[in-house]
Amino acid sequence: MVRLLPLIGALVVSAPNFAQEVDWFESNTPLTQAHKHLLNDDLPAMFSSLVEVWQLEKNTTLVPHLNDLFLQSLEVDCGKGLDNKPLPNWxxxxxxxxxxxxxxxxxxxxxxxxxxxxxxxxxxxxxxxxxxxxxxxxxxxxxxxxxxxxxxxxxxxxxxxxxxxxxxxxxxxxxxxxxxxxxxxGEPRAKVSVRWQSKDQWKVEKNALLNPHCPLPKLETSLYDFVDGKYNRVWSRKFESDYPTTLDSNIVDPGRYVLAVSVNHARWQGPIIVEQSQIISKTYDVSLEE
Structure with missing residues (x-):
């Protein structure tokens, strides 16, 4: 309960015009209902109210606050509880x-x-x-x-x-x-990102503490060749921890490839898996010496 109060205080302070018009705990708007449901750990009701806000609200100044509210709800269970309706059996x-x-x-x-x-x-x-x-x-x-x-x-x-x-x-x-x-x-705030460090080396940067309820971000390295006008993946490997920063030697035949390095964050919306992927790519030459 206490962990959510700073968020609500921040939203009120950062949106003074809206706060002057609405008493957060006495009004009955979809936005205030979303806050109340989140405080009560009623995630399906909170999500339903949030959908209604997005359907009805025209005030663009609220968009950052809706994002903060949504991201706060993910801290509970990484989105699993946002929707309690299962997928149809087919x-x-x-x-x-x-x-x-x-x-x-x-x-x-x-x-x-x-x-x-x-x-x-x-x-x-x-x-x-x-x-x-x-x-x-x-x-x-x-x-x-x-x-x-x-x-x-x-x-x-x-x-x-x-x-x-x-x-x-x-x-x-x-x-x-x-x-x-x-x-x-929501607006993606990658807690792990990747960038090129040198010609054949990348750097994995940890930007924030990970949500312990979410899967660990996955790093994937892939090599593609270009045949008949199409890129074909010839090698790939995934990592959930101990992320590498270079490729091992002798994994493919000598030649010119495209190297893609991606970081993928996953969460849930009830039974739906939602992922955000950052991919960096560049040409990569494998010589006989390697």
């Missing part, structure tokens, strides 16, 4: 990932929705409230996961970084069965 898992990709001279952005189902899926969409398409540059692919389950991946190539706010996930099967869910995305 959907086995749902994952949403935001990726910021930094290449020499160019930054790019991507959204990735992954759904596993034992039904044939017609479409998977992610849209920003109100019904705004993320991008027309999108593709849906599928892979057999075994045991009668298929993994469907919808990728959106974006012109800019996904902003915090309210989103909608929609999954439609060929038999017209459908499922949808609200998704709240």
């Amino acid at each position: 959907i086995k898992s749902v994952l949403v990932r935001r990726s910021d990709i930094q290449s020499p001279g160019r930054d790019s952005y991507r959204a990735h929705i992954e759904v596993e189902s034992d039904k044939v899926i017609k479409d998977v969409t992610l849209s920003k409230w109100v019904t705004r398409t993320l991008s027309t540059d999108a593709s849906l692919t599928s892979f057999d996961s075994g045991d009668g389950v298929t993994k469907y991946i919808k990728r959106y190539n974006l012109n800019s970084r996904m902003k915090m706010g309210l989103y909608r996930i929609d999954v439609t099967a060929e038999d017209q069965t459908s499922w949808s869910s609200w998704l709240v995305l």
Whole structure:
């Protein structure tokens, strides 16, 4: 209980115009209800009120405070308790990932929705409230996961970084069965990040204390070659701790590759896995001496 009071005090102080108009503990707005539910550890009710705030609130000055409130709720259990409704039995898992990709001279952005189902899926969409398409540059692919389950991946190539706010996930099967869910995305504050240290070495930086309720950030190193106009991954390895800063020798044949190093943070929104990924990439030459 005590741990949340500094946050509410900070929100009131940092938003004086709003605080003058609203008595936080006597009014009955969706925003004050979200605060009250969080104080009472009622995370599903808090999340429902937060969705309502995003749907109704037009005051852009509140956006940083909504982000602080949402991030505070993740300190309880990393988002597991935000939604107590399970996925329908025909959907086995749902994952949403935001990726910021930094290449020499160019930054790019991507959204990735992954759904596993034992039904044939017609479409998977992610849209920003109100019904705004993320991008027309999108593709849906599928892979057999075994045991009668298929993994469907919808990728959106974006012109800019996904902003915090309210989103909608929609999954439609060929038999017209459908499922949808609200998704709240906060402003990412990476607690672990990565940057290039030298030509063939990177540096992992720890920017803040990790949330003990969340999975450890994963670092992944991958090498790609370019064949027939496509990048193909030829080697990859993941690390949850003791992050390396260089590649080992003799892991691939000599040649020119693209080296990608990524740091991935994961949380939950009820049964949905939400990830934020930072990826840095550059060309990487492997010589005979190596």
